[in-house]
Amino acid sequence: MDAKHVIVISYDAFSEENWERAKTLPNMAKLIKAGAYSTKLRSVYPTLTYTVHTTIVTGVYPDKHGIFHNNPLQPFIREKEQEWFWYREAIKVPTIYDAVQQKKMSTAGLLWPVSGKSAIKYNLPEVHALPKENLGLKVLKSGNPIFGIGLELKYGRYRKGIRQPFLDDFTTLCAVDTIKRKKPNLLLLHLIELDDTKHRLGTDSREIETTLIRMDQRLGKIRRAIEEAGMQEDTVVLIVGDHGQFNVNYKVHLNNMLQEQGLITTEKGEMKWRAYLQSTGGAAYLHVKEGDKEAEKIAINTLQAAMEKEQYGIERIFSRQELDSLHVERSINTMIEAKVGYSFEDTLEERILLDLRADNIKYATHGYSPDKENYRCVFIASGPCIKNDYPLGDMEMVDIAPTIGRVLGVEMKNCDGRVLEEIFV
Known part of the structure; x- marks a missing residue:
């Protein structure tokens, strides 16, 4: 001692x-x-x-x-x-x-x-x-x-x-x-x-x-x-x-995209999901219903297409192999990382992209990669x-x-x- x-x-x-x-x-x-x-x-x-x-x-x-x-x-x-x-x-x-x-x-x-x-x-x-x-x-x-x-x-x-x-x-x-x-x-x-x-x-x-x-x-x-x-x-x-x-200029509601692809639906007034993005602020986990390979493929294709568009702020999409090296929870197969200046939100909103500067809102967050x-x-x-x-x-x-x-x-x-x-x- x-x-x-x-x-x-x-x-x-x-x-x-x-x-x-x-x-x-x-x-x-x-x-x-x-x-x-x-x-x-x-x-x-x-x-x-x-x-x-x-x-x-x-x-x-x-x-x-x-x-x-x-x-x-x-x-x-x-x-x-x-x-x-x-x-x-x-x-x-x-x-x-x-x-x-x-x-x-x-x-x-x-x-x-x-x-x-x-x-x-x-x-x-x-x-x-x-x-x-x-x-x-x-x-x-x-x-x-x-x-x-x-x-x-x-x-x-x-x-x-x-x-x-x-x-x-x-x-x-x-x-x-x-x-x-x-x-x-x-x-x-x-x-x-x-x-x-x-x-x-x-x-x-x-x-x-x-x-x-x-x-x-x-x-x-x-x-x-x-x-x-x-x-x-x-x-x-x-x-x-x-x-x-990091300071945030844009909040991105990525579950809106999954909803557009039919992976999030409303049945008899109740929300249902086959794939869902759980935000950490600076990143997000992709959760997929167990065994639903089709939903996983659609979701990943949707995210890859979004990454090609600057306004959605997706810096990287991590595969399970990459997540192993980052010691991320083993049940997660896919994770997305935000660019500095962007954060991800879980909620389904009218707009996918919220420009905080246009509304004169100051905000910062974390949850990004430690690197x-x-x-x-x-x-x-x-x-x-x-x-x-x-x-x-x-x-x-x-x-x-x-x-x-x-x-x-x-x-x-x-x-x-x-x-x-x-x-x-």
């Missing part, structure tokens, strides 16, 4: 484009000076939050852990009404928090994706309320109710639903409280404001600066909590960006057993779980990643 405590801060959408500014902020600068860092952390495909966070805690790619999207496939249901992969039972492999618990060490999770009903001891998981559901009740049922009620009574007044910056402020207060009172061996923390700001206003909006400063202040509160808890000499802090984002240019993530490991001001080169998202295990003296078996041995003193 190199340290008794690891605090993992998922800094959602923290990517290489934010590095130059973020590294000048006081708390980030202190963590970098006392640690190792990389701006070339390669994410997984597709670069969706739940898919990536599951890789972070398992050390394996999506084709093994099973969380291929934020949402299970639910054709024709609008996103706000869809179930998500909220619960630990959906993950097909062991997690780092399971391994830590088995070593009789304590774990905590604050808004960590896909951790509902998990073995995390102090757990306030990330779940969303569907229509007619009570969010507070759902969170408590999915986590540790006594722990969750305690945090809600103390800090609930600082939160305003899921609005930012209030949500991340609330989560940070919960993290500070948990560090001081519980001193967990492993704390998993998910902060979302940067991702939200990019989605709403674009990657180059003025508000990004304000968001980065607020995030640095949150890091300062967490650093002070570690000191006040007397944990400074025994704690490694990891900051992990899960994906980047696109200027799309790598940021990683920082800081603590007493870590080399100081040490630049790392390329690394993979699957390297994080085994590296956490190394710090805590817990072996993560059958990982696709490696321990980042070079960062240790």
Whole structure:
């Protein structure tokens, strides 16, 4: 064991484009000076939050852990009404928090994706309320109710639903409280404001600066909590960006094309499908009803024809062989990748192509291939057993779980990643 405590801060959408500014902020600068860092952390495909966070805690790619999207496939249901992969039972492999618990060490999770009903001891998981559901009740049922009620009574007044910056402020207060009172061996923390700001206003909006400063202040509160808890000499802090984002000029509703080809139909008022594109934002899975080779052929021909037309923004069509090398969910035979400036949407609309600039709409998204240019993530490991001001080169998202295990003296078996041995003193 190199340290008794690891605090993992998922800094959602923290990517290489934010590095130059973020590294000048006081708390980030202190963590970098006392640690190792990389701006070339390669994410997984597709670069969706739940898919990536599951890789972070398992050390394996999506084709093994099973969380291929934020949402299970639910054709024709609008996103706000869809179930998500909220619960630990959906993950097909062991997690780092399971391994830590088995070593009789304590774990905590604050808004960590896909951790509902998990073995995390102090757990306030990330779940969303569907229509007619009570969010507070759902969170408590999915986590540790006594722990969750305690945090809600103390800090609930600082939160305003899921609005930012209030949500991340609330989560940070919960993290500070948990560090001081519980001193967990492993704390998993998910902060979302940067991702939200990019989605709403674009990657180059003025508000990004304000968001980065607020995030640095949150890091300062967490650093002070570690000191006040007397944990400074025994704690490694990891900051992990899960994906980047790109600005979007055009949204493309590709299922309209499948509908035109008769692969999506309406029968007695009910929508039916033989082939369906499930968007990830910057890419889309082609789902085909099992055994329907004719539908698959029609769908692929339709997509190939669309790729010849610039306005639909299809950069590549990946075959299963190519998806193997990208470690994509094995049940998918075909996937399409969007060009930068385009995103794909599931919904059937009047227009296939929506020009956001014409409507003066700012928007950015992710879900693209992790190999696109200027799309790598940021990683920082800081603590007493870590080399100081040490630049790392390329690394993979699957390297994080085994590296956490190394710090805590817990072996993560059958990982696709490696321990980042070079960062240790």
